[in-house]
Amino acid sequence: xxxxxxxxxxxxxxxxxxxxxxxxxxxxxxxxxxxxxxxxxxxxxxxxxxxxxxxxxxxxxxxxxxxxxxxxxxxxxxxxxxxxxxxxxxxxxxxxxxxxxxxxxxxxxxxxxxxxxxxxxxxxxxxxxxxxxxxxxxxxxxxxxxxxxxxxxxxxxxxxxxxxxxxxxxxxxxxxxxxxxxxxxxxxxxxxxxxxxxxxxxxxxxxxxxxxxxxxxxxxxxxxxxxxxxxxxxxxxxxxxxxxxxxxxxxxxxxxxxxxxxxxxxxxxxxxxxxxxxxxxxxxxxxxxxxxxxxxxxxxxxxxxxxxxxxxxxxxxxxxxxxxxxxxxxxxxxxxxxxxxxxxxxxxxxxxxxxxxxxxxxxxxxxxxxxxxxxxxxxxxxxxxxxxxxxxxxxxxxxxxxxxxxxxxxxxxxxxxxxxxxxxxxxxxxxxxxxxxxxxxxxxxxxx
Amino acid sequence: xxxxxxxxxxxxxxxxxxxxxxxxxxxxxxxxxxxxxxxxxxxxxxxxxxxxxxxxxxxxxxxxxxxxxxxxxxxxxxxxxxxxxxxxxx
Numbered sequence: 001x002x003x004x005x006x007x008x009x010x011x012x013x014x015x016x017x018x019x020x021x022x023x024x025x026x027x028x029x030x031x032x033x034x035x036x037x038x039x040x041x042x043x044x045x046x047x048x049x050x051x052x053x054x055x056x057x058x059x060x061x062x063x064x065x066x067x068x069x070x071x072x073x074x075x076x077x078x079x080x081x082x083x084x085x086x087x088x089x090x091x092x093x094x095x096x097x098x099x100x101x102x103x104x105x106x107x108x109x110x111x112x113x114x115x116x117x118x119x120x121x122x123x124x125x126x127x128x129x130x131x132x133x134x135x136x137x138x139x140x141x142x143x144x145x146x147x148x149x150x151x152x153x154x155x156x157x158x159x160x161x162x163x164x165x166x167x168x169x170x171x172x173x174x175x176x177x178x179x180x181x182x183x184x185x186x187x188x189x190x191x192x193x194x195x196x197x198x199x200x201x202x203x204x205x206x207x208x209x210x211x212x213x214x215x216x217x218x219x220x221x222x223x224x225x226x227x228x229x230x231x232x233x234x235x236x237x238x239x240x241x242x243x244x245x246x247x248x249x250x251x252x253x254x255x256x257x258x259x260x261x262x263x264x265x266x267x268x269x270x271x272x273x274x275x276x277x278x279x280x281x282x283x284x285x286x287x288x289x290x291x292x293x294x295x296x297x298x299x300x301x302x303x304x305x306x307x308x309x310x311x312x313x314x315x316x317x318x319x320x321x322x323x324x325x326x327x328x329x330x331x332x333x334x335x336x337x338x339x340x341x342x343x344x345x346x347x348x349x350x351x352x353x354x355x356x357x358x359x360x361x362x363x364x365x366x367x368x369x370x371x372x373x374x375x376x377x378x379x380x381x382x383x384x385x386x387x388x389x390x391x392x393x394x395x396x397x398x399x400x401x402x403x404x405x406x407x408x409x410x411x412x413x414x415x416x417x418x419x420x421x422x423x424x425x426x427x428x429x430x431x432x433x434x435x436x437x438x439x440x441x442x443x444x445x446x447x448x
Numbered sequence: 449x450x451x452x453x454x455x456x457x458x459x460x461x462x463x464x465x466x467x468x469x470x471x472x473x474x475x476x477x478x479x480x481x482x483x484x485x486x487x488x489x490x491x492x493x494x495x496x497x498x499x500x501x502x503x504x505x506x507x508x509x510x511x512x513x514x515x516x517x518x519x520x521x522x523x524x525x526x527x528x529x530x531x532x533x534x535x536x537x538x
Contacts, residue, residue, distance in 0.1 A: 044483065054480035118487070126472045128487025170492040177515040180508040184515055192526035196533055204537050226489040254486045255468045259477035287488025290500060294479045302505050309501060312491055321527055329534050375498045382492040412457030419460070447505050 011158050014089040016353030019165025026380045039383035040074035042119035103153030111390045126255050129390050130226050134244050137397015146398050156395040160234050161350035163388030168357030170378045179306035182436050186281050187310035190428045194222035198421040206413045212238035220250040221421045225284030231315050235323035240396040241408045249418045250284050258288035262295040274437050276300030280307025281429035323348050
């Protein structure tokens, strides 16, 4: 295959073009207002739990959603946009459309069910789509089995790479200075140290051969859970089971940290600013950071969000350097240095797409059209990103059996790697928070 | 792995899952005013995120490029450290 052909025949580049196509149409729709490009999203519904008045106000009855014309129009738009783009990508890779299209329709129906389940009030607040996509896929593959005709649509990497390029648009570099040196110090000094510590612990102490799994779990622990695991796992060439294990462990522990970390912080008598920074630097998912910060108070919520927003920018950089590291140091054969052309061949190209999307949002769309436009565009793109990831995680579940997952846990080493790594993360972040925000060494920052 | 290590690992794993189920069953830790929870993995997943991620909460004292330089310098240093750790382990 010539270099020119690689641009439109390889999965990595096709993911970049599909991601850019979605971003371009999303920008056009929002900036001109000519048409509605929103993908379908279930509103929160309930199985009949006892909710407070404020909670009940956020709920829309499932019947009302399913009976709405707008809901089905958006479902059709989502199906057509993703179906046409992925079908073109599959065709250009030399696969049969006759086999792909019926399989994709079925996969989309399963993904639709996953999103329906994950919008339920309690399930939505704690687990949401990644967990349910894995579970539903696993249940199907380990009970009734996956029919052969469905397999052409199971293209995990293709969906993940495309979702990541779309996600790149929401990574804004301007956030880097949002909390000055305090935010940069807490979010950026600690994060790579935790990654390197966990990498050393996993590969040297626990002697785990599966380095992509170690780095995926390390990124999930130190950066921001599921999103970081997806990006880093794809960059390191992690197997589907590696990603599902890293994401599942991160999700379960995030639930506990969201609830118990604010309780412990309060019991220790830590002030809101320090508590919020500790939460922002250690709790994995962004949603859990906001909720845990809110539990401590408004100042804690602000600081937690500021620190987390800096960590979110790191996803792209970490993924980039992980891809570079694995291309040049981990996957190299022999002792000779890997040349630039070889690095280029091995480097996952969708990371370039991720960065390009981020640069366009940060230095083109935001300065020209304003921050509100970028937020509105991201409101549209976010759902396409989620759909791509739901298709990917459902594919992982459909392509996995429980025995394989058991083997990948390596006798519990993965669990202990997470627990020790997260403990190190908490202690190091606590030290950084004390150093920067206690007032002992540096002046305490003033928030508006 | 020795048997006692396996037992401890199983106990910890079961305890963690049981605690998570307990938290979900009692819907602990949720904030009434927020229409999301731990399941919002990324800031763009949060409804009306702009209200929470508003600008101007803190006024940075240094120009933007200083943060970028510090960011890249620390990243480069850590990449070198990581390479050294990998080299030592081979």
